[in-house]
Amino acid sequence: MPNTVLPSSPAPGARRDGRVKALPDQMRQHNRSLVLTALFHDGAMSRADLARTTGLTRVTVSALVGDLVTAGLVQEQGAREASGPGKPAVVVDLDRTGLMVVGVDLSAAHEVRGAVLDLAGAVVHRAAVDRPADGDADGTLATLESLIDDLRAAATGRVIGIGVGTPGVVSDEGVVVASPDIGWHDLPLQENLRIRTGLPVYVANDADVAVLAERTLGGASENFMLLKIDRGVGGGVVVSGELARGSRYAAGEVGHVTVGTDGGRECACGRIGCLETWASVRAIETRIAAGEPAEHVLREAGERLSIAIAPVVGALDLSEIVLSGPAARLDGLMRTTAERTLRDRVFLHDDVQVRMSALGEDVVLLGANAMLLHGELGIT
């Protein structure tokens, strides 16, 4: 099997007429990813620059670009002034603003949020609908489907696929194994939506989707945990640059771990002192509404968060914890208390950081976009 990736190898598929023999699918797919990734990160460039950047031959690049133009993913953008002698080179680029992704976030406390994003991650249209009551599994599915229909109708370009982030345990195939609050169990949501829409669909746990956004766009390190704090407390863990999945796709689920050895409040799951009873936005707001001083509640939320997370920081030698959720609650006393508590409780980690995600409340929508870029276009 000829390898066209190594820069030093000749173009083994090249014929005298300048065309390229059919390459095995996998190799072609790999080379296509190299070209799309280069364009995504480095912007418009000539075919010659693409060849230099990817290490592919010019013949291979020309054939791939031809295919990508035909597929409507890449556009020729006219000639740039030549820097040297000869005629100006035509530059090509991803169709960044003409191609779109529909993203939906099921993790917010009160609404189901959706958006149409272009490939650059800009939100070109937004929509949100009230969230059905807890446990209304059918109602939530109907709400999701109709929101997706509305978003597709509002898209001003070609929608290349749909990404959904939902609370709960989600398999690699997008089956929602369990999402207790919504009431979904073993729901093949990804497959159902794919059949319904005829488009590529990616469904994943909301915190894992946020982790993908943070990795792709947020500059996170190779070893971190993201905590998604809103209605509940979910998480995603990155170990050596890879998202941990766990023995049953449930990695990151720390909302129902008991915190401390001094009791606590009763949790919806029936046990006492779960992390969610201390640190979810719902728990914080309930306590404040009941008259507890906000400072005390937020300080305690931060402290309990880190009592729970400290062993994870030690066991994985994490360099940072990223918080995602409403900044009004999280970014202040809660965050600073969490950071101090963590440094106190884990040896050798007096420099561990607790920071807010820089991606704000759109993190799951941006992650939905990243799922499509990665899954459909191979962009890494």
Add this chain to the structure above:
Amino acid sequence: MPNTVLPSSPAPGARRDGRVKALPDQMRQHNRSLVLTALFHDGAMSRADLARTTGLTRVTVSALVGDLVTAGLVQEQGAREASGPGKPAVVVDLDRTGLMVVGVDLSAAHEVRGAVLDLAGAVVHRAAVDRPADGDADGTLATLESLIDDLRAAATGRVIGIGVGTPGVVSDEGVVVASPDIGWHDLPLQENLRIRTGLPVYVANDADVAVLAERTLGGASENFMLLKIDRGVGGGVVVSGELARGSRYAAGEVGHVTVGTDGGRECACGRIGCLETWASVRAIETRIAAGEPAEHVLREAGERLSIAIAPVVGALDLSEIVLSGPAARLDGLMRTTAERTLRDRVFLHDDVQVRMSALGEDVVLLGANAMLLHGELGIT
């Protein structure tokens, strides 16, 4: 670059005279690993069977086996009776009993233990010397070096390399970044021993070495944590089949994480209530020697162990915790209490297992052997 791995591809390097053109180093190394791994796991076989098992061509296998025989790693073992027509085929095998590894375990409470093992993992010679006092960095190094000399002298076959497991934070290059009890800091132990002995040397954290043994020989799952409980409490974490290393090679270090929210004893590190003050064998023995009832001490050790580890089980969705250390202390009340506590404190994990390592007290020595098999022979 021709690919000789795919079974469906022709033998691209084969010439009419039956010899094989020089292959790039990386590919040759890969194919050599395939052959050695097949022999290691499946035992002696003919060159034809090796070709079938590895998917390599017979020409490639013959050339590789020739090289391996020359290198003294593989032996011809005479002919087996043919099952079909034709003359009986010569079978080849790893020189399992003629090749040896020197392993040293620095993690035991009172002694430095070493062994000569053959490639099959059988201990052919054992030695142990008293451990120098805490903080005697030079004395411990001298003890280690002289133990290695003695073990090499006692080997009855060719020693292919040396593996050392030590408490502390150890870099990928075998630099002991910090081993506070011994007093080593930024000690390039692997390189020093390599220069001193002229042999391949692998130095790694003791718990990580134990994890490797458990993965290679102990039948552990893809997502587990091993806790090495002896002098201190160390750990190694496997996520999706890969050993977690962490942001500073300190993954697994949970001995100095604070447990619970109700105080505890002062730790050598200067803080209060670290896991080691509850669950190390040293802490357990000190408390029992002071007259506390053993049942109470062991039950509390198991409970505190799981209070600390529960968030790790949730965050990584682990299916089992493997305990390694003196069975007389660990395997009984401590283990059963740990399992029950873990199931109580992590939602969705009421089937998580806490079990003893099946490899007993030689786990680090067996892991040292596995480091050499993997690192020098590419056996996986």
